[in-house]
Amino acid sequence: MARAPVIDETSRVQLRTLVLIRWVAIVGQMATLLVVHYGLGFGLPLMAAILTVLGSVGINLAAQFGGGSRRISEKGAAGYLAFDILQLAVLLYLTGGLGNPFAFLLLAPVAISATVLSLRSTIILSALALIAITVLSIVHLPLPGSGVLPELPRIYLLGVWTALAIGILFFAAYTWRVAQAARALSDGLFATQQALGREQRLSAMGAIAAAAAHELGSPLGTIAVISRELSRDLSEDSPISEDVLLLRAEIDRCRDILAALAHNPEGDDSPFSAVPVSMVVETAAMRHQIEQISMVFDTGPLVTGQTLEEPSIRSAPEIIHGIGSLVQNAVQFAKTRVTISTAWSVENLNVSIIDDGPGFSPFILDRIGEPYISLRMSKDGHMGLGIFIAQTLLARTGAEVSFRNQQGGGAFVTIRWSRAKIENFKVQ
Template identity: 30%
Template sequence: MTSPTILPAAPARAPAGRRNMTLLVQLRWIAVGGQLATIGIVSGPMGISLPGAPLLAAITVLIAINFASIALLRRGRAVTNAELTAVLLFDVAALGWQLHHSGGLGNPFASLFLLQVVIGAILLTPRSSWAIVVAALAALAALRADPTPLVLPPAYAADPMELYLQGSFVCFLLIAVLLVAFVTRISRNLRDSDAALAASRQRAAEEDHIVRMGLLASGAAHELGTPLSTLSVLIGDWKAAPRLAKDREMQEDLADMDAAVQRCKAIVSGILMSAGEARGEAPQLTTMRAAFNEIVSHTRAVRRPDTVEFNDRFGADVAIVSDPALRQVIGNVLDNAAEVSPDWTSFTTSRDGDMLVIEIADRGPGFTREMLENFGQPYRSTKGRPGGGLGLFLLVNVLRKLGGGASVSNRDEGGALVRIFLPISSLARDDGETA
């Protein structure tokens, strides 16, 4: 059973103006195709004479507007409300021009102005929407001034109302289909926007949580510095005391105590160093393989060395800038795996194109269904300790900052598997040097 992969932070969706302009371009291509088909059917099988030059000129203008809109979208900047209003006004003018040369208000397709009004009301600001309404009313008023009448063949001249009703039906069908397609697309865009906003709020909440934890951790690290230094001095004094110097068992215990204090001091130093950005405040130049070995060596130092299996399949080494935060969260995952599976833990590194892939496996109880479904959220832990479950949460957020991600699953043979992937470019030195 595998959880959905936690991907890098998704790039922001295109701004609403760009999405709306793209939608208008698509609708305009549909309009151009429909107008060409209508002209072909009316002047062909129906035998109604149409002024081809003015009608095709309007279609040419619509095509030019589409190409201009596409060029605007390719510039990559946001599309403003004024630009959306301008292209819709061109659409109103083109429709008015075509109707003027094909019967004026007597043309049943005059109802298409309503479609443009509805589109304007949905996409534009209230003031711009009313501007489209005024433009449509002005176009309708202009159609009363000497429009070019349609010359009907004898088959339709006897009952022109029948032809008008047929055209009205086709116009209604066209408006209904386009409105359904348009509103459905807008609704999907709104749902996507709401989902993106919810994800952004979730990320903001998680980052705020991380900031608060970082402040608490750095504060605790500062507070712990003094007592740890005091303990280190006292242990040194005890080791040099004449009465204890000859006690071999006590000297071994004091050496273990000193090693434990030094490790605590190293952890505190690491917290202080990585309390800022993901790269820390004191980056070090190293190689990918050296960083792997350091992580594994640290785990082997606190566990039995023969229980941590290291499979190095990365290939050619790469010079990188050491990332204290990344090293720490990966080490935490490896420590957690070794804690639930003290007899065997696997740390495998490989390369998939430009991605670093790390797999940490164990033979422990595996992840519960709840943890698989809520992977990456804080305080989700199988250990039942208050405040637990922060390791994977920190891992996901550090990887997200570096453009990577992670996934978790349960192994078929038992135990858990954490898979980490990270762009090598996010760690590699700028000069691209290969060690």
């Protein structure tokens, strides 16, 4: 199966989106400044505030006319949002700091970052926002209307700072987690669609092959008739009689090939297409072997002492990739050893993958296989996507995948097929 292209995290953000959001912010900022200064009559450093907004206008115009429809890099998007935080912080400094009721807008760039950027960028922007509200709680110009309105108590400003800090951290964590789940689901569906697309293309090729076999049958029949006529008209001592006999033999061979192709257009009846199941399992597993973890293979009938011929199955990409993903997960979390057991009976074929790692969290055992569920915390982060794809691909071969923990610790994954079904499974 062709590998799905890796979606670059730096290309998820379109500059046009950030430009549009900033235009909305600019209009809102300018309208608020004018209403407060002229409509309500509250004095504020209008010129400095307008210059701050115009600085944002200038950068937005440069971005819009410099390629507003293109994708922006991760670093560029983070810098863009960092400027928004700093620009809003300057406006808040000029208009009363945390006493300004619009201070909550500092949450917006953090929420946007958590939605479309990486965790690292979101952490950096969250830290910048926390620094901004901390500085604004200490240093700022008086709130417009301070001569008319009562001065805000320090305990209230401390409460505002606390609320904003909690809001920044909560928005960053919660929004990033939800967005990451959506991205994982999207990537999982994309990978599954790639597998389905491959199946559809191969099915279409099979249909074309069957049609070609049907169409070639007619001219081949004509050639066969002519060759028989030639063979009948030629004497046995004719110098070309042997050639005509060879021609008829080759025509019969072509007929057999076309008949087989029409009957099975997928063309998987080669004697080499079905191999012992242990060979398929080892092929899938050995791709993920690492030096630090020993990989042990155990093969034999399900009932000890029973004599049963080992099943032969087709080395389908769905089986190779599905088993490989589960083995990769086991290797990643194992301490020293991964055991892969292949057992069969008259009715069933089982492949078990056992590791000596920490096992699965009991809280998510019933939900394993959903693309946004992390099986076990890893250095690389989220493992739910690989299991989701593995289950999806193996399910197409008729397999049932189950997960549990061993009593002595470690994970135990079982792939179970109906023997008759997997032995007759055709690569699609």
